[in-house]
Amino acid sequence: MKYAMLIHEKPGYTDALGEDERKDVFAEYMALTEDPRARGGARLQPVETATTVRVRDGQTLSTDGPYADTKEVFGGYYVFEAEDLDEAIELAARIPAARLGGAIEVRPLVER
Amino acid sequence: MLASLVGFLRDFELAEEAAQEAFALAAERWPRDGVPANPGAWLTVTARNRAIDRIRRERTLAAKTRQLEVPEVTIDELDETVIQDERLELIFTCCHPALALDAQVALTLRALGGLSTEEIARAFLVSEEAMKRRLSRAKTKIKATGIPFAVPAGHLLADRLDAVLAVVYLIYNEGYSDLPTRVDLAGEAIRLGRVLAALMPDEPEAHGLLALMQIQHARREARFAGEELVLLADQDRSLWDAQETAAGRTALQRALALRGRGPYVLQAAIASLQTEERIDWNEVAALYGQLAQLTRSPVVELNRAVAVAQAGATEQALEIVDGLDLDDYQYLHSTRGELLRRLGRTVEARAAYERALRLASSEPERRFLARRIAEL
Numbered sequence: 001m002k003y004a005m006l007i008h009e010k011p012g013y014t015d016a017l018g019e020d021e022r023k024d025v026f027a028e029y030m031a032l033t034e035d036p037r038a039r040g041g042a043r044l045q046p047v048e049t050a051t052t053v054r055v056r057d058g059q060t061l062s063t064d065g066p067y068a069d070t071k072e073v074f075g076g077y078y079v080f081e082a083e084d085l086d087e088a089i090e091l092a093a094r095i096p097a098a099r100l101g102g103a104i105e106v107r108p109l110v111e112r
Numbered sequence: 113m114l115a116s117l118v119g120f121l122r123d124f125e126l127a128e129e130a131a132q133e134a135f136a137l138a139a140e141r142w143p144r145d146g147v148p149a150n151p152g153a154w155l156t157v158t159a160r161n162r163a164i165d166r167i168r169r170e171r172t173l174a175a176k177t178r179q180l181e182v183p184e185v186t187i188d189e190l191d192e193t194v195i196q197d198e199r200l201e202l203i204f205t206c207c208h209p210a211l212a213l214d215a216q217v218a219l220t221l222r223a224l225g226g227l228s229t230e231e232i233a234r235a236f237l238v239s240e241e242a243m244k245r246r247l248s249r250a251k252t253k254i255k256a257t258g259i260p261f262a263v264p265a266g267h268l269l270a271d272r273l274d275a276v277l278a279v280v281y282l283i284y285n286e287g288y289s290d291l292p293t294r295v296d297l298a299g300e301a302i303r304l305g306r307v308l309a310a311l312m313p314d315e316p317e318a319h320g321l322l323a324l325m326q327i328q329h330a331r332r333e334a335r336f337a338g339e340e341l342v343l344l345a346d347q348d349r350s351l352w353d354a355q356e357t358a359a360g361r362t363a364l365q366r367a368l369a370l371r372g373r374g375p376y377v378l379q380a381a382i383a384s385l386q387t388e389e390r391i392d393w394n395e396v397a398a399l400y401g402q403l404a405q406l407t408r409s410p411v412v413e414l415n416r417a418v419a420v421a422q423a424g425a426t427e428q429a430l431e432i433v434d435g436l437d438l439d440d441y442q443y444l445h446s447t448r449g450e451l452l453r454r455l456g457r458t459v460e461a462r463a464a465y466e467r468a469l470r471l472a473s474s475e476p477e478r479r480f481l482a483r484r485i486a487e488l
Contacts, residue, residue: 084258
């Protein structure tokens with residue numbers, strides 16, 4: 001089954017890390033991208049670059065900022081192919097943001 | 113039988129429907145043709161075949177092609193030993209952390225406790241419709257998110273077993289705190305506990321939980337005098353169920369023989385000590401101390417303080433209690449009240465009991481506290 005891993009990060013979570021730690025965290029993200037079970041993913045640019053678009057009554061309304069007004073910031077996602085939810089959870093737990101104050105939402109993809 | 117069907121089909125709804133069809137067929141055929149030599153196998157095989165037919169007819173997802181390739185099994189090929197006991201897998205599936213806790217509880221009672229949806233709804237004071245939806249959502253989530261039907265792998269097992277034990281104990285406590293007018297949840301929980309202990313004989317905490325529930329349950333007739341609460345020290349021991357106490361003690365012995373020192377084993381040991389004629393309160397206090405270290409729970413520390421007081425060290429007990437951060441907990445204040453009363457500090461005792469009274473959540477408890485205040 002394919003699972004999306006939506007990464008919600010604690011803002012500035014890498015700032016508190018030392019340079020070596022930051023390198024290690026980056027390496028972990030890369031390792032996940034290169035995991036044979038990875039089926040895609042992307043890192044999003046910082047939340048300051050976000051624009052939220054709605055269409056109401058045929059009118060397009062664009063506003064500055066992210067959709068969700070939460071402390072945590074949606075920073076990126078992975079898609080993994082896993083045998084079952086437990087395997088997906090194990091992968092999600094490896095995402096550095098998860099142990100550094102953030103949270104990963106794991107949801108199966110709709111597959112035809 | 114349901115467990116083996118869920119294991120085979122990986123689909124709760126389908127398994128339940130297939131099981132129902134098999135029973136219906138049996139009700140129709142057996143009076144006419146006679147009960148088969150191996151009724152369990154007949155039912156399982158029939159249910160599996162019905163399910164396979166249904167799957168073929170509905171032409172569902174590619175994920176099911178594996179079952180489509182399974183040939184229909186005949187009665188001769190299947191004997192009792194082939195039907196695996198997959199109840200353990202079912203328990204872990206029902207108690208998966210991805211499910212909401214109330215869903216875990218409902219599903220466990222439905223799939224393993226064999227309670228009807230209506231009975232579970234009544235037990236938790238919700239409408240049958242609401243409980244149906246709760247169960248349905250949970251089953252859908254299991255299927256849609258790929259919650260595995262398996263006993264968790266080694267490194268996951270400890271945490272997941274804790275979750276299962278917590279669900280069973282929750283069910284037990286739902287039955288324990290209420291008057292005996294609802295469905296016997298305590299009895300159900302003990303039954304589940306027995307199944308768990310039988311399926312995981314080498315897990316001391318499983319035996320510990322069973323022991324704890326049985327020893328507590330043995331006292332159920334003595335906990336109320338009419339509608340009035342009776343404290344442990346004042347209970348009529350002749351009303352205790354000796355057989356259940358003995359069963360609990362046996363389970364505890366098994367847990368201790370397995371070197372269990374986990375939270376349920378400790379609680380069971382404490383409960384067992386409290387059934388003695390003369391309670392060794394120092395030993396009880398020591399066990400609470402070990403438990404407090406494991407759980408870091410101020411409530412456990414409160415219980416330790418009570419044991420310390422019962423052992424004779426009232427001042428020390430009060431010190432422990434005053435150091436706890438449990439201001440909204442009625443039992444903190446009722447305990448303080450009792451300790452202050454014993455120390456002759458009546459004015460403070462009254463204030464503490466009154467605080468407890470304001471926090472009390474049931475009529476029997478309120479009446480009990482009111483009596484205490486009146487007796488000061």
